[in-house]
Amino acid sequence: MALLRLFTKHAPNKVFYAVLAGAFSGICYALLIPVIMSALSLTPDGLSLQNEQTQQFLGFEVAHPKFAALFLILCIIILLLRTTSQVLLARVGLDVTSQLRQNLYQQISKTSIPYLEKSSSGKLIQSMTTDVQRIVYGAGLIPDLLIQFSTLLGLMGFLLYLNSKLFVLLVAILVFGIVTFQIPMLFGSRYFTRSRDHMDLLQEGFKGLVEGAKELKLNRSKHKHFLDNQLLKQERLVIGHEKMGFTIVQMARNYGDLICFFTMGIIGFIYINYHAISVSELTGVIMVLLYITAPVSFILNVLPELAIARISLNKVEALFDELPAEEVEISLSPVAEWQTLHLKGISYQHLTSEPGAKSFGVEQVDACIRRGEVSFIVGGNGSGKSTFSKVLSLHYPASSGEIWFDDVLVTGENINSYRQQIACIYSDYYLFKQLHKDYSHTPDITQQINHYLAALLLQDKVEFSEGHFSTLALSDGQRRRLALLVAFLDDKALYVFDEWAADQDPHFKHVFYHEILPNLKSQGKAVVAISHDDRYFELADQIIMLEDGKLKKVNTASL
Numbered sequence: 001m002a003l004l005r006l007f008t009k010h011a012p013n014k015v016f017y018a019v020l021a022g023a024f025s026g027i028c029y030a031l032l033i034p035v036i037m038s039a040l041s042l043t044p045d046g047l048s049l050q051n052e053q054t055q056q057f058l059g060f061e062v063a064h065p066k067f068a069a070l071f072l073i074l075c076i077i078i079l080l081l082r083t084t085s086q087v088l089l090a091r092v093g094l095d096v097t098s099q100l101r102q103n104l105y106q107q108i109s110k111t112s113i114p115y116l117e118k119s120s121s122g123k124l125i126q127s128m129t130t131d132v133q134r135i136v137y138g139a140g141l142i143p144d145l146l147i148q149f150s151t152l153l154g155l156m157g158f159l160l161y162l163n164s165k166l167f168v169l170l171v172a173i174l175v176f177g178i179v180t181f182q183i184p185m186l187f188g189s190r191y192f193t194r195s196r197d198h199m200d201l202l203q204e205g206f207k208g209l210v211e212g213a214k215e216l217k218l219n220r221s222k223h224k225h226f227l228d229n230q231l232l233k234q235e236r237l238v239i240g241h242e243k244m245g246f247t248i249v250q251m252a253r254n255y256g257d258l259i260c261f262f263t264m265g266i267i268g269f270i271y272i273n274y275h276a277i278s279v280s281e282l283t284g285v286i287m288v289l290l291y292i293t294a295p296v297s298f299i300l301n302v303l304p305e306l307a308i309a310r311i312s313l314n315k316v317e318a319l320f321d322e323l324p325a326e327e328v329e330i331s332l333s334p335v336a337e338w339q340t341l342h343l344k345g346i347s348y349q350h351l352t353s354e355p356g357a358k359s360f361g362v363e364q365v366d367a368c369i370r371r372g373e374v375s376f377i378v379g380g381n382g383s384g385k386s387t388f389s390k391v392l393s394l395h396y397p398a399s400s401g402e403i404w405f406d407d408v409l410v411t412g413e414n415i416n417s418y419r420q421q422i423a424c425i426y427s428d429y430y431l432f433k434q435l436h437k438d439y440s441h442t443p444d445i446t447q448q449i450n451h452y453l454a455a456l457l458l459q460d461k462v463e464f465s466e467g468h469f470s471t472l473a474l475s476d477g478q479r480r481r482l483a484l485l486v487a488f489l490d491d492k493a494l495y496v497f498d499e500w501a502a503d504q505d506p507h508f509k510h511v512f513y514h515e516i517l518p519n520l521k522s523q524g525k526a527v528v529a530i531s532h533d534d535r536y537f538e539l540a541d542q543i544i545m546l547e548d549g550k551l552k553k554v555n556t557a558s559l
């Protein structure tokens, strides 16, 4: 039902008409048997038909022309209604697939950085691909399910008309069959759920296989251990659970298929010994039962597919819960020109994946970042510098304390607007090949970029045309220089560099500390550089030192 709701929410009218068409086609389908049987009952045994009961049509002699015409009309209606129902729902299915993916894009865009960092990309990709496909495949079975269900109802109605006692017997056997069918299905579903959980871990392992290929190739025993204990173990668990699930479900399906034949056996071998039933009545009943086998078997066969789709839907819903949207104003508004960014008693604690684990955080940090100044953030490894840079660039929400831009307090209302004031090259930065920006107001953009490419000694490596760079296949240091170029183009008020110079050669380190930072400073930018390069500390207007997440001391140049 949750699957159908997914469709009805998206296009209620289309789904309504598709369901109606599907149900009506099922009833027409069920009517084919009484029409044929009624025609046959008018045919005398062993006698040829009278002239008035046949008619010529396209050179053929057609018996019982009225019934034949009705049969043909029913076939045409079934063809049209079935196709309409299936096409309508298939189209809605494609729209729902796209909508589900778009919702995930939206949700990920709205999720705050701590939650995104906590969630693994493998898991997100798995949901974006496998789960969405499974949901839509499952939901796409619904029109046929409805068609078969209406056919079943129609045929049951006909059986009721033929023999009410046999109708009751069939209902009782069907109810018993469906209830007992659910027991193995329940076990099968459990195996599919476990298999799906291990798929997430398998995806993570696969990521390690690709991204850690270099390290694994250098160490055969590590490679073997990784394959055996992580990748292949998960692979075995996924396939093992899947095989078990399918075996159980397949047994249940075959059991389901046999329900109607079982009924026929009971009627043919037992029932007739206790109840009087004419041969023509028995023929009709057996025909209905044979005809009913297809819808019953279809309905029972799609139930496992629907169960798998339901598991995927649960996964996607759980993912939405794991990625809560940031409660902040999305729309941007202009912010006043500011001179000082003031952090007052800021604390932030990292989210932890493991329950009960102690998480690291920055505590009670006070800092003042001014425009036209260069501030260095220094401290040992793990002292919290990168964490602090993400608090400073307004990604990590402070659990206590306040951030002020001059006399404006940063709140959920204006945080997105103030984020637009910041350019940051994080230690785990991402470089886009495309600029993704409308530069129609800066017609000389190519000229500007070529100027920066030359200044950053990238002119022989990278070209810029039609809004994108020719390549990102560069050395680490060169890629960071390209990231710097993009940051320059963004022209923000606050620049944060997380160990930007760490990958640079001595010449470019010098250029960074002696030319690039002073240049930004002279443009009136607030510049924050996280650095271990103590040779250049004297160039800073202030040094913020962190130790174990706490502010150790702030040295200003005047001190």
Ligand SMILES: Nc1ncnc2c1ncn2[C@@H]1O[C@H](COP(=O)(O)OP(=O)(O)OP(=O)(O)O)[C@@H](O)[C@H]1O
Pocket: 117, 350, 351, 352, 359, 360, 361, 379, 380, 381, 382, 383, 384, 385, 386, 387, 388
């Ligand atoms: N995404 C994260 N989730 C949970 N904890 C984290 C996360 N990132 C960092 N930490 C924790 O925060 C601590 C400080 O990390 P951080 O990257 O801020 O240090 P750093 O001073 O920048 O170190 P380095 O000089 O090595 O870059 C780490 O030791 C780790 O325990």
